[in-house]
Amino acid sequence: MKQQVNRLQPFFENVSFDRDDNHMVVNFGPQHPSAHGQLRLILELEGEEVIKATPDVGYLHRGMEKMGENMMYNEFLPTTDRMDYIASTSNNHSFALAVEKLINVEAPRRAKIIRVMLLEINRIISHLFWIATHALDVGAMTIFLYAFREREFVMDLMEDYCGARLTHSAIRIGGVPQDLPEGFIESMDKFIKQFPIDIKDYEDLLDKNRIWKMRLEDVGVIDQEMAQSWGVSGPALRATGFQWDLRKESPYEVYDEIDFDVPFTDSCDSFGRYKLYMNEMRQSIKIMAQCIPLYEASEAGVMAHAPEYISASKEEIMTQNYALMQHFVLVTQGMRPPVGEVYSATESPKGELGFYINSQGDPYPYRLKVRAPSFWHTGLLQDLLPGHQLADVVTIIGNLNIVFGEIDR
Amino acid sequence: MAQHKVNYAAEGGLPVVLTTVDKLVQWGRSNSVWALTYGLACCAIEMMAAGASRYDFDRFGTIFRASPRQADIMVVAGTLTKKHAEFIRRLYDQMAEPKWVISMGSCANTGGMFNTYATVQGVDRIIPVDIYLPGCAPRPETLQFALMMLQKQIRRESAFRALKPKRLV
Amino acid sequence: MREYKPKGDVQAKAYYSDRFWVAPQLPTFSVDSDEIFAEQSKKINENFEVIKEYIQTGHLVVEVKAEDNKDAVAFFKDELGYNFLMEIAAVDFLEKRGVFEIVYEMLSTTTKKRARIKCCLRENQALESVNDHFRMADWSEREMYDLSGVKINNHPYLKRIIMPDDWQGHPLRKDYPMIGDEAAQWYEVDKIFGKEYRDVIGPENRDQARVDRFDTQRYSKIKHEVPKGAEFSDTKTDFGDYQEKDGVFLVTKLKKEDSVQLKERR
Numbered sequence: 001m002k003q004q005v006n007r008l009q010p011f012f013e014n015v016s017f018d019r020d021d022n023h024m025v026v027n028f029g030p031q032h033p034s035a036h037g038q039l040r041l042i043l044e045l046e047g048e049e050v051i052k053a054t055p056d057v058g059y060l061h062r063g064m065e066k067m068g069e070n071m072m073y074n075e076f077l078p079t080t081d082r083m084d085y086i087a088s089t090s091n092n093h094s095f096a097l098a099v100e101k102l103i104n105v106e107a108p109r110r111a112k113i114i115r116v117m118l119l120e121i122n123r124i125i126s127h128l129f130w131i132a133t134h135a136l137d138v139g140a141m142t143i144f145l146y147a148f149r150e151r152e153f154v155m156d157l158m159e160d161y162c163g164a165r166l167t168h169s170a171i172r173i174g175g176v177p178q179d180l181p182e183g184f185i186e187s188m189d190k191f192i193k194q195f196p197i198d199i200k201d202y203e204d205l206l207d208k209n210r211i212w213k214m215r216l217e218d219v220g221v222i223d224q225e226m227a228q229s230w231g232v233s234g235p236a237l238r239a240t241g242f243q244w245d246l247r248k249e250s251p252y253e254v255y256d257e258i259d260f261d262v263p264f265t266d267s268c269d270s271f272g273r274y275k276l277y278m279n280e281m282r283q284s285i286k287i288m289a290q291c292i293p294l295y296e297a298s299e300a301g302v303m304a305h306a307p308e309y310i311s312a313s314k315e316e317i318m319t320q321n322y323a324l325m326q327h328f329v330l331v332t333q334g335m336r337p338p339v340g341e342v343y344s345a346t347e348s349p350k351g352e353l354g355f356y357i358n359s360q361g362d363p364y365p366y367r368l369k370v371r372a373p374s375f376w377h378t379g380l381l382q383d384l385l386p387g388h389q390l391a392d393v394v395t396i397i398g399n400l401n402i403v404f405g406e407i408d409r
Numbered sequence: 410m411a412q413h414k415v416n417y418a419a420e421g422g423l424p425v426v427l428t429t430v431d432k433l434v435q436w437g438r439s440n441s442v443w444a445l446t447y448g449l450a451c452c453a454i455e456m457m458a459a460g461a462s463r464y465d466f467d468r469f470g471t472i473f474r475a476s477p478r479q480a481d482i483m484v485v486a487g488t489l490t491k492k493h494a495e496f497i498r499r500l501y502d503q504m505a506e507p508k509w510v511i512s513m514g515s516c517a518n519t520g521g522m523f524n525t526y527a528t529v530q531g532v533d534r535i536i537p538v539d540i541y542l543p544g545c546a547p548r549p550e551t552l553q554f555a556l557m558m559l560q561k562q563i564r565r566e567s568a569f570r571a572l573k574p575k576r577l578v
Numbered sequence: 579m580r581e582y583k584p585k586g587d588v589q590a591k592a593y594y595s596d597r598f599w600v601a602p603q604l605p606t607f608s609v610d611s612d613e614i615f616a617e618q619s620k621k622i623n624e625n626f627e628v629i630k631e632y633i634q635t636g637h638l639v640v641e642v643k644a645e646d647n648k649d650a651v652a653f654f655k656d657e658l659g660y661n662f663l664m665e666i667a668a669v670d671f672l673e674k675r676g677v678f679e680i681v682y683e684m685l686s687t688t689t690k691k692r693a694r695i696k697c698c699l700r701e702n703q704a705l706e707s708v709n710d711h712f713r714m715a716d717w718s719e720r721e722m723y724d725l726s727g728v729k730i731n732n733h734p735y736l737k738r739i740i741m742p743d744d745w746q747g748h749p750l751r752k753d754y755p756m757i758g759d760e761a762a763q764w765y766e767v768d769k770i771f772g773k774e775y776r777d778v779i780g781p782e783n784r785d786q787a788r789v790d791r792f793d794t795q796r797y798s799k800i801k802h803e804v805p806k807g808a809e810f811s812d813t814k815t816d817f818g819d820y821q822e823k824d825g826v827f828l829v830t831k832l833k834k835e836d837s838v839q840l841k842e843r844r
């Protein structure tokens with residue numbers, strides 16, 4: 001059979017001049033290299049200035065919420081990886097935490113410490129990726145190569161722990177799958193020592209760079225009112241002078257025992273956000289360093305004991321009859337959490353990542369809604385872009401750190 | 410640290426000067442396959458990693474281009490959704506012949522883990538695919554290996570064959 | 579006779595439930611158990627007709643009438659200091675109770691408390707948009723309209739946001755199957771090639787356990803894969819090296835002896 005001629009009509013909506021008000025309509029995306037995924041923007045321009053922006057999302061809608069309703073809780077966990085795929089562990093964690101709240105199980109202490117380590121590693125991966133791609137969009141190629149180099153080293157840490165580079169599933173409901181592998185602490189320690197020097201490198205390249213400053217300063221100003229109205233969270237919120245970080249305000253895991261600062265600024269613009277990201281990476285390093293002694297002082301055991309909901313450890317399953325039966329039931333029928341609703345929010349690298357689970361006592365969630373921070377950061381573009389130059393559009397999109405896996409879900 | 414041992418082929422061979430024009434043309438083509446950045450989802454991140462520092466795609470002569478007019482291969486990296494399907498076909502049609510397609514990741518191959526209403530169950534329903542690359546997400550090494558296999562395939566083809574449209578599905 | 583399958587809710591169900599199974603409830607507490615919430619609840623009761631109120635997992639949950647939703651959100655924002663609206667979700671209870679449950683998740687950064695406003699919406703009832711108080715509702719409500727089919731009144735731009743404009747049905751309703759209805763399954767073929775080509779391209783393969791006669795087997799032995807059913811033999815299938823045997827002009831070929839494995843990262 002020959003290839004079929006398709007019936008797609010030529011596309012003239014890319015640029016249209018046939019308007020009488022001298023405005024030009026430009027279509028941007030959905031497959032644009034600096035749209036950070038599949039964002040489609042329809043921009044109305046007057047000269048170089050954007051006067052109306054209409055973001056169109058949904059090009060990566062994979063039906064994850066529907067999958068959530070059709071999968072058992074444990075089955076769904078790997079799917080959460082693919083939401084914010086740059087920092088997948090933070091999604092796993094947020095989901096696991098929501099389910100743990102629902103079934104009222106608490107992870108053992110060692111698991112909590114490992115979780116914090118992994119979360120901070122993921123924060124660094126995500127922030128490095130952000131600075132790399134953002135700088136590339138703005139025109140600084142060197143940073144891209146540098147940041148990707150260090151990112152590979154952080155990914156190695158993650159790979160040592162769970163074997164995957166991108167889709168980790170490194171946190172399970174009720175704990176973490178395994179203890180830290182041999183040599184992990186040493187390599188992490190080495191990384192902790194090395195990384196501040198690397199951050200300094202980026203800052204040396206960017207902080208006083210004229211082009212970088214010109215393109216970021218006073219571009220994309222989000223003020224506090226706008227941020228509250230749009231439900232902005234994460235670094236974008238902290239750049240408006242709001243010192244709000246869920247790790248501090250409603251601590252989960254062991255964040256309350258750890259001493260770290262929440263960097264914030266009231267510059268509201270892209271440059272302020274860039275400085276925030278840099279400082280957040282430093283704080284992450286600080287948190288990771290503090291986790292090492294905590295980890296060494298903690299008792300072994302990484303999975304909670306709750307036979308009704310969580311399978312026993314592999315050794316027990318292999319040796320004890322009842323554990324094996326329980327495991328079989330949990331795998332084939334799934335856990336049945338209580339009836340109720342739970343909304344649990346965590347501070348992912350992008351902002352407040354929340355899971356709303358409505359359970360009717362079945363092995364399948366009745367409704368699972370993901371509160372993905374990027375969704376509203378994209379919606380914000382309609383209010384933020386008008387008034388900016390066309391060239392700033394790319395800066396702003398890059399600066400907001402949006403990831404389409406979690407916008408469209 | 411994890412060791413990234415890339416086990417490239419064992420036997421080496423002497424470079425032989427190729428004589429026919431045909432081979433020369435294909436040799437040129439195979440060593441400058443420019444890829445269209447078609448990052449759709451998670452796999453795109455691995456595709457970027459393949460282009461960045463540690464893995465360095467440029468040494469194969471593969472440079473990512475943003476325009477379909479300048480590209481020879483399309484690396485479909487990620488989940489193709491029904492809403493997007495139309496655009497992949499458009500961009501494929503805009504690429505100049507000869508062109509090849511690598512489908513990267515389970516999602517692009519078969520829809521992967523997303524057996525839902527919104528995902529296309531394999532890009533080969535829309536465009537013809539030359540190389541399927543398994544994994545979720547495939548490592549950058551896998552993508553590079555796929556590219557080398559494609560290069561080999563290009564060298565084997567005849568340069569001046571009549572440009573028959575490829576079979577779909 | 580074919581088995582009767584209910585059409586109202588086609589989502590996955592537990593295939594076996596014990597006859598005596600009674601699902602436990604997530605504990606709820608009365609609003610008086612928390613000082614701040616008790617005070618807020620008093621104010622809410624003065625202004626609205628509250629159908630239910632309780633505290634669950636640390637959230638104040640207040641159920642109001644569907645007509646009051648906009649006023650309630652405004653009241654929470656202006657009077658009670660809940661300055662963030664975090665999430666709006668619609669839960670489809672059409673099959674069970676004939677309603678949508680609409681959930682507003684609110685957060686107060688001053689008291690560090692979270693509250694959830696709920697309201698039950700009948701199927702053909704329209705919801706008032708809260709876009710005037712929180713701009714984020716613009717997108718949330720569009721999403722709700724798109725995926726659940728909840729109609730919104732006074733929304734600035736009510737249009738599908740996630741699914742394409744010519745999509746049929748609302749995917750997050752319980753009567754919508756996960757793999758989609760017929761229109762969904764042929765969507766891309768119809769759009770790109772036209773309906774006539776359905777036969778040519780063929781139906782989607784949605785069976786995860788499908789075995790293809792021509793699939794290869796024995797993945798563990800690379801380069802020894804054989805088609806399904808064929809004899810396993812040790813004759814090498816030539817999948818080839820990454821380069822031709824005698825190399826390629828001007829392209830170096832890696833020799834195995836020359837490769838080095840690093841002990842430590844550099």
Ligand code: SF4
Binds near residue numbers: 516
């Ligand atoms: S194959 Fe896996 S990693 Fe790749 S796009 Fe699909 S879900 Fe993401």
